[in-house]
Structures are given as C-alpha cells and as structure tokens.
Amino acid sequence: MSRLANTLLLIVCFTTSTGYAMSLFDAGKICTFSQVNAKVTFNGKPATGALVTRIAKLKETKKEETTTNTNGEFSFPAIFEKSLKKLLPMEIVVSQQMLVEYQGETYEIWANGKMNPDENSELDGQPLNLNCELTDELRTHRTSSSLIMTNCIWEEQ
Numbered sequence: 001m002s003r004l005a006n007t008l009l010l011i012v013c014f015t016t017s018t019g020y021a022m023s024l025f026d027a028g029k030i031c032t033f034s035q036v037n038a039k040v041t042f043n044g045k046p047a048t049g050a051l052v053t054r055i056a057k058l059k060e061t062k063k064e065e066t067t068t069n070t071n072g073e074f075s076f077p078a079i080f081e082k083s084l085k086k087l088l089p090m091e092i093v094v095s096q097q098m099l100v101e102y103q104g105e106t107y108e109i110w111a112n113g114k115m116n117p118d119e120n121s122e123l124d125g126q127p128l129n130l131n132c133e134l135t136d137e138l139r140t141h142r143t144s145s146s147l148i149m150t151n152c153i154w155e156e157q
Contacts, residue, residue, distance in 0.1 A: 035119075040074070109150060132150075
C-alpha cells in the first residue's frame, strides 16, 4: 500500500468509532457539565436579576456566572474537558453544582456527581431544560449514572 493510502486508512480508523464521526481533536473529550437552559422562580414569580453560578470539577474547577433575565431565565453552554479517562477504562466522577443568589440569600439548586462522560448524561440523555423554584426543598433524583440533589423539575421523556 502506498504511504498516502496508509495515512488515509489511519485517519479513517481514528476518526470513526461505532458509527459516529469523531475528529482527532475530540478524542478524550469529556462533557463535565451539559448545556443548561433554566427558569428560576421565587414563590412562583420570576427571580429577575438573580446571580447564577455553575461549578464543574474533574481535574480543575471550572466556574461560570450569569444573571437571570426579566423572565427568570438563564443558560450556560456545555463544558468539555480533555481527559485520558475517556480513552482508558477508568471511572470518572465530575462534581457539579449550581447556586443562585437572590434577595441576599444563596440557594443550591443542583448538586450532582456525574459519572458518565457523555453530553446530557445527567438526565439519561435528556437536555437540561429546568424549572427551579427557590422556595422548594432539595430532593433526590436517581438516574442510571447519577444521584442528583435538586429543587428543579424537568419534563420526563
């Protein structure tokens, strides 16, 4: 086989896996926190201007902040991190947390130990489209790979 054919064969082998195209740059990429779209309420009314902090920790702590709009809505993009744990048979545990500061109080709305490296694995493949009532008590929600403490709800698919 020619050098060009060998090179092309290697590229195909490294960029496809179980039917899904993947670039060499995506190898070892772990989703440490999926995209979040949420609405925050306080006593049923939008929590306008609330400060929302999202924290994810695998190797390093990644922290982001945003503010809710007039409807109490906010969003964060997905966070990805490179790790050999995706390529090797190793367990991962990503610490996840979301906090809301509103009217001088801090509320934890999400705490999770994410054990699946895939995007949207927090809710077994569902996107994180959440409605969070700050006055609700935290409750436990078990998925196939997580145990989430949250006061948020989502539509089960």
